[in-house]
Every structure is written in structure tokens, then in C-alpha cells.
Amino acid sequence: MQIIRTVPVKQILTESSRAQIKEKFDRRCQQLDRECSQLAFEQKKLERKPGVSKQEVERRFSKEISRRKDQLRWLEYQRQQLDILPDESELETDEVQALIEVEEGDDWEQTIQDRQIVVKDGKVIRAR
Structure with missing residues (x-):
């Protein structure tokens, strides 16, 4: 029998991975800024429509704008923490689903033990 298990992916922090993560944060920040601007535009457009409650709009x-601004603050905090972390630190960056084979007589504790994938500069160095 096979079961599906969530496995964390950890990345070892190097100069190049730090730059990639910062770039990812920057892209996400830009996306959130664009969404805030678009929402403000849509809000003004709806407020001008007759028969629409301005307070409700x-x-x-x-x-929604507040939720995105909270995400922006969280990303900024993560970026600051990234600058503080030393090289070779392990960061949990992702999760993947893995199929695990379970047979009768298997040791359950070993089957469900904490598994993880460790990546350094885009290459898997350990799959435990």
C-alpha cells in the first residue's frame, strides 16, 4: 500500500540562494503593490456607480487592500531576517508530496519519521 506524505524542502543558504530568495521576495512585493493599485482603481470606479453603497464598497x-499590505509587511520582515541569517543556515522553503510504500510488518515509527529534502544551490544534497 502507498500513502501520501508531505515532505519539507530545506534550502542551505548561500550567497546565490540568498540573492534568488531576495529576488523572489521582490517579485512578490511588486505583485502585491500592483494588486493594491488595481483594487484602489476598482474601488473608485465602483464608488462612482449610481445605486452602490460607497461605505460597503x-x-x-x-x-482586501489591508490584507495585501499585511503580506507586504511580512515579506519585508522576512527579507530583514534573511539578511541576518549566516551562510549555510537551513531554510524551509517549500513542501512536496511523496508516496511512501507501507507493507505489513513495517516499523510504523520509521515509516512516519521526519523526512526532508535538503537543497544547496539548486541541487539536492540529501533526501532523508
């Missing part, structure tokens, strides 16, 4: 849009 503002409430709904401000909630």
Missing part, C-alpha cells in the same frame, strides 16, 4: 476593498 470602501469596507470590502479596504479589507
Whole structure:
């Protein structure tokens, strides 16, 4: 029998991986900024429509804009923490699903033990 298990992917921090992660943060920040601008534009457009409650439109849009601004603050915090971490630190960057073979008589503790994949500069160096 096979079971599906979530396995964390950890990345060893090097100068090149640090640059890649920062670039990923920058792209996500730009995307969130664009979404905030688009939401503000859509809000103004809807507020001008007759028969639409301006308070309701503002409430709904401000909630979405606020959520994205919270994500921006969180990304900025993560970027600051990334600058503090020393090289060779392990960062959990992703999760993947893995199929695990389970047979009668297998040691359950060993089957469910903590598994992980460790990546350094784009190459898998350990799969435990």
C-alpha cells in the first residue's frame, strides 16, 4: 500500500540562494503593490456607480487592500531576517508530496519519521 506524505524542502543558504530568495521576495512585493493599485482603481470606479453603497464598497476593498499590505509587511520582515541569517543556515522553503510504500510488518515509527529534502544551490544534497 502507498500513502501520501508531505515532505519539507530545506534550502542551505548561500550567497546565490540568498540573492534568488531576495529576488523572489521582490517579485512578490511588486505583485502585491500592483494588486493594491488595481483594487484602489476598482474601488473608485465602483464608488462612482449610481445605486452602490460607497461605505460597503470602501469596507470590502479596504479589507482586501489591508490584507495585501499585511503580506507586504511580512515579506519585508522576512527579507530583514534573511539578511541576518549566516551562510549555510537551513531554510524551509517549500513542501512536496511523496508516496511512501507501507507493507505489513513495517516499523510504523520509521515509516512516519521526519523526512526532508535538503537543497544547496539548486541541487539536492540529501533526501532523508
